[in-house]
Amino acid sequence: MKIKCIAVDDEPLALELLSKFITQTSFLELIGKFSNAIEALGFINQNEVQLIFMDIQMPDLSGMELARILDGKKNSEKTRIIFCTAYHQFAIEGYKVEALDYLLKPYSYEDFLAAATKAYQYFDRVKDSEILTTPRESASSPEYIFLKVEYQLVKVMLKDITHVEAYKDYVKVHLKSKPNPLLSLTSMKNMEELLPSDKFMRVHRSFIVALDHIDSVAKNVIHIGNHQIAVGDMYKDQFLEFLSRWMN
Structure with a gap:
């Protein structure tokens, strides 16, 4: 289209x-x-x-x-x-x-x-x-975003994103369907604005996680598949609020 x-x-x-x-x-x-x-x-x-x-x-x-x-x-x-x-x-x-x-x-x-x-x-x-x-x-409820990857725009389904990781001037977008992350020239701030807040949360200056893909949480460490992501101090209150709702 x-x-x-x-x-x-x-x-x-x-x-x-x-x-x-x-x-x-x-x-x-x-x-x-x-x-x-x-x-x-x-x-x-x-x-x-x-x-x-x-x-x-x-x-x-x-x-x-x-x-x-x-x-x-x-x-x-x-x-x-x-x-x-x-x-x-x-x-x-x-x-x-x-x-x-x-x-x-x-x-x-x-x-x-x-x-x-x-x-x-x-x-x-x-x-x-x-x-x-x-x-x-x-x-309010998008199903996908477009990311600039090298010299093309790539359509990425939101349900496929497990987490986003800061990497120098880029971000790594980790997907459930692919072994290697997509490398996109953008900022974490832009990704935070682009991703719907009811499905994604920034938990560290270098990480945004997909809430539906969290497998477990132990001692302020989030487990998503084989990845372990620490919750940063400035994001703990917001994450603990989500966690209290998740456990009820």
């Missing part, structure tokens, strides 16, 4: 970077790029656009104003928005127009990919179930 996208930003360099990120993401298709929201609106009215990556502060018509116009249109749920802006104070307004995500400039490709993955999961659920849900409902 490819998602039909447009990029909208009045800053030429920001527009080119956004277009580059869209183009290099395998499940996105860039069908237009615009330096103002009025031109973008004209294009949207004449073409099928599923996803808009858009700045907020633009002359004549702002990104937020365009979002409100689209929100009032029939079948507006078929077009979703990811805001890309340098101003964090618009986050609440973005939530009100049901934006899928909110990228704060300057953002990395890893940040962009995490937001794009949310969009992929949203449209995939709409396609499979034929029931249009809100972005918040669809984003």
